[in-house]
Amino acid sequence: MNIAENQIDEIIELEYNIHLFKVISPEIARKINPGEFLNIRISELAIPLFRRPFSVCDVEDDCYYLMFSTMGTGTKLLASKKPGDFIDVLGPLGNGFNIVDDFDRAIIIGGGLGVAPFPYLTRQLKGKKEIISFIGGRTKNDVITYGLENISVATEDGSLGFKGNVIELLEKELDKTDNIKSKIFACGPTSMLKALKILAEQNNIDCEISTECTMACGFGICQGCPIQSSADEDKYLLVCKDGPVFNSKEIIL
Amino acid sequence: MSKVNLNVKIGNLTLRNPIMLASGTVGYGNEISEFIDLKKIGAIVTKSISLKPRKGNKPQRIMETAAGMLNAIGLANVGIEKFIKEKIPFLKKHDVPIICNIAASTIEEYVECVSMLEHEDGIHAFEINVSCPNVKEGGLQFGNDIKMVGKITEKVRANTTKPIIIKLSPNVSYISDFAQAAKKEGADAVSAINTLVGTAFNIKTRKPKLYNITGGLSGPAIKPIALAKVFEIHRKVDIPIIGIGGIMNWQDAVEFMIAGSSAVQLGTVNFIDPTAAEKVLKGLTDYCNENNIEQVSSITGSYQLD
Known part of the structure; x- marks a missing residue:
C-alpha cells in the first residue's frame, strides 16, 4: 500500500x-x-x-x-x-483472485466493463490452465473481449452471440461439462453475480467473484463499503479490504 | 529549524501540536499508520465506541456530493471490550495521545463506557458524541436537546477525571448555546462541527441514495458553515474549541485557528490523502516560522474585525 x-x-x-x-x-x-x-x-x-x-x-x-x-x-x-x-x-x-488452488479449467465470466481484471488473470493462467471466457453485455456495444481467450459471447438483445444473459449461456454450456475440475472467476453487475452464485453453488463449482461498491478510502478506514458475511449474521465484510474478490460462499449478495 | 512552539492546551489536555485525526475517519489507527507516523500527530480520535459492538447500517452507506460526501455508517464499531483488549495496545505502541470518542443511546450507557475506560492510561481524553445523525437512538436526538447535552456532560464529568470534549451538532439554531451548556456542566472543550444532515435521491428510481435515507455531510462543502459555527462559539463562550469541517490543507487549518479553534481535526481528507495530517502539520509549522509566530496557540481567535 x-x-x-x-x-x-x-x-x-x-x-x-x-x-x-x-x-x-x-x-x-x-x-x-x-x-x-x-x-x-x-x-x-x-x-x-x-x-x-x-x-x-x-x-x-x-x-x-x-x-x-x-x-x-x-x-x-x-x-x-x-x-x-x-x-x-x-x-x-484489496485481495485478488486465488489462482494457486487446485483446478484445471478457469471459467472466466465478465459482464460489461466487469471484464477489466481478466486480461491480467488470463495472462497469468495461460499455458498453465485451460481457460474458457463467457462475456456478456446488453448489446454488442457492451461486449469487451480485449486480452481474453476462448470467448463465448451473450447479449441480451441478441445482437452478438447467444441471445440472453451470460449466466444463461453458462448454464447451457455447463450441461455439457465433463469431469475437469473447474473454477469460476467472475466480475460484473450485482444481478449477474447473484445469478452466478446460485448456479455455481447448485453445481458445486468453486467460484470467486469480484464485487463492486461505492468506496471512499479503499483501504478500510471509512467503513463505507460493507458486504454481508454469510458465516456471521452480525458481521459485514468490507469490499475494499476483505475483497473485492470473495469466494461466492463467503458473502450474501 | 523549527522555532515555533506547537504545543496547545485544551482545558487540562496538552497536545504536542494542534493537528488531530477526526473520529470515524481513521478507524483505530491501524490502516493510517501505514501512511503517516502517528508519533507526529497531536492526537487520534477513535471511531465512536459503544458499550456493545454495532454492526452499522446496511449499504449504501456513503456517496460523493459536490465537494463533499454523505455518510450513514451507523456507528459500526467493535464495542468497548474489544477496543480495550485489541485497539488500545496498538495505539499505545505508536505513542500517540488517544482521545476516545464515545457514542451511546442512554445517559447510563455514556457513564458506563467512561467508567470502563477511566483507568486506561493510554486514553488522554474523552470526546462525547452527542451528535451522530445516523442512528435511531441517541445521536442527534441528544445533540438537539440542550438539556440533554447538559445532563450527559454533568454525568460524564462526575465519573471521570480525564478531560471531556463534547462534539457538537451543527444541526441547531445556535451552537453556542450548546457549547455554553457543555461548559456549565464541566466540559473541558467542545469539538465543532459534526456532520450536517443531508440526503440525495436517484432521479430514475426516485429512491434515496442512502439506505438510511439521510446521512451526514462532510468535506470541503461544509467548511464555511463549520468556520461560522466555530466563530460563533468563540465570540460567545469561553471554552476551548476543536475545529472540524472540510479541512483539506494547512491553509484551512490556519483559517480554523484564526476563527477561534485551539486545535483542529482532519476528517474526510484522510480518505483521499491519508498522508494529509503530516502535510498540514508541516504547512502550519512553515507558516508560523515565516510569520515569526512563536506560539501556535497565539493564532487561536486572532481574527481582526473592524
Missing part, C-alpha cells in the same frame, strides 16, 4: 468509448495481483472529491494497464489525460 505519482505511457482507445491507459510503475507492476485494485485521485480539486477505484487490467514488464469507460465526472476527467501526464495512485489495494 503506497501513494505515488505514476506516469501515463500510452493511451489506447478501444471500441465503444473504452479507454486503456498504459501506466509506468515498476513497483505496482511487480506487486499487484489479478483482481487487486488501485484508487486514483483524478484531480487535486474538490470535485471530484474521492479517489476512483480501478481494478488492474493487465501487467506487462514495468507497466500496468487500466481499462475504463467514461461514466461520470471522474472518468471524464481521467479520459482527458494525455501520455506523459501523471496520475496520483494509491495501491495496490
Whole structure:
C-alpha cells in the first residue's frame, strides 16, 4: 500500500468509448495481483472529491494497464489525460483472485466493463490452465473481449452471440461439462453475480467473484463499503479490504 | 529549524501540536499508520465506541456530493471490550495521545463506557458524541436537546477525571448555546462541527441514495458553515474549541485557528490523502516560522474585525 505519482505511457482507445491507459510503475507492476485494485485521485480539486477505484487490467514488464469507460465526472476527467501526464495512485489495494488452488479449467465470466481484471488473470493462467471466457453485455456495444481467450459471447438483445444473459449461456454450456475440475472467476453487475452464485453453488463449482461498491478510502478506514458475511449474521465484510474478490460462499449478495 | 512552539492546551489536555485525526475517519489507527507516523500527530480520535459492538447500517452507506460526501455508517464499531483488549495496545505502541470518542443511546450507557475506560492510561481524553445523525437512538436526538447535552456532560464529568470534549451538532439554531451548556456542566472543550444532515435521491428510481435515507455531510462543502459555527462559539463562550469541517490543507487549518479553534481535526481528507495530517502539520509549522509566530496557540481567535 503506497501513494505515488505514476506516469501515463500510452493511451489506447478501444471500441465503444473504452479507454486503456498504459501506466509506468515498476513497483505496482511487480506487486499487484489479478483482481487487486488501485484508487486514483483524478484531480487535486474538490470535485471530484474521492479517489476512483480501478481494478488492474493487465501487467506487462514495468507497466500496468487500466481499462475504463467514461461514466461520470471522474472518468471524464481521467479520459482527458494525455501520455506523459501523471496520475496520483494509491495501491495496490484489496485481495485478488486465488489462482494457486487446485483446478484445471478457469471459467472466466465478465459482464460489461466487469471484464477489466481478466486480461491480467488470463495472462497469468495461460499455458498453465485451460481457460474458457463467457462475456456478456446488453448489446454488442457492451461486449469487451480485449486480452481474453476462448470467448463465448451473450447479449441480451441478441445482437452478438447467444441471445440472453451470460449466466444463461453458462448454464447451457455447463450441461455439457465433463469431469475437469473447474473454477469460476467472475466480475460484473450485482444481478449477474447473484445469478452466478446460485448456479455455481447448485453445481458445486468453486467460484470467486469480484464485487463492486461505492468506496471512499479503499483501504478500510471509512467503513463505507460493507458486504454481508454469510458465516456471521452480525458481521459485514468490507469490499475494499476483505475483497473485492470473495469466494461466492463467503458473502450474501 | 523549527522555532515555533506547537504545543496547545485544551482545558487540562496538552497536545504536542494542534493537528488531530477526526473520529470515524481513521478507524483505530491501524490502516493510517501505514501512511503517516502517528508519533507526529497531536492526537487520534477513535471511531465512536459503544458499550456493545454495532454492526452499522446496511449499504449504501456513503456517496460523493459536490465537494463533499454523505455518510450513514451507523456507528459500526467493535464495542468497548474489544477496543480495550485489541485497539488500545496498538495505539499505545505508536505513542500517540488517544482521545476516545464515545457514542451511546442512554445517559447510563455514556457513564458506563467512561467508567470502563477511566483507568486506561493510554486514553488522554474523552470526546462525547452527542451528535451522530445516523442512528435511531441517541445521536442527534441528544445533540438537539440542550438539556440533554447538559445532563450527559454533568454525568460524564462526575465519573471521570480525564478531560471531556463534547462534539457538537451543527444541526441547531445556535451552537453556542450548546457549547455554553457543555461548559456549565464541566466540559473541558467542545469539538465543532459534526456532520450536517443531508440526503440525495436517484432521479430514475426516485429512491434515496442512502439506505438510511439521510446521512451526514462532510468535506470541503461544509467548511464555511463549520468556520461560522466555530466563530460563533468563540465570540460567545469561553471554552476551548476543536475545529472540524472540510479541512483539506494547512491553509484551512490556519483559517480554523484564526476563527477561534485551539486545535483542529482532519476528517474526510484522510480518505483521499491519508498522508494529509503530516502535510498540514508541516504547512502550519512553515507558516508560523515565516510569520515569526512563536506560539501556535497565539493564532487561536486572532481574527481582526473592524
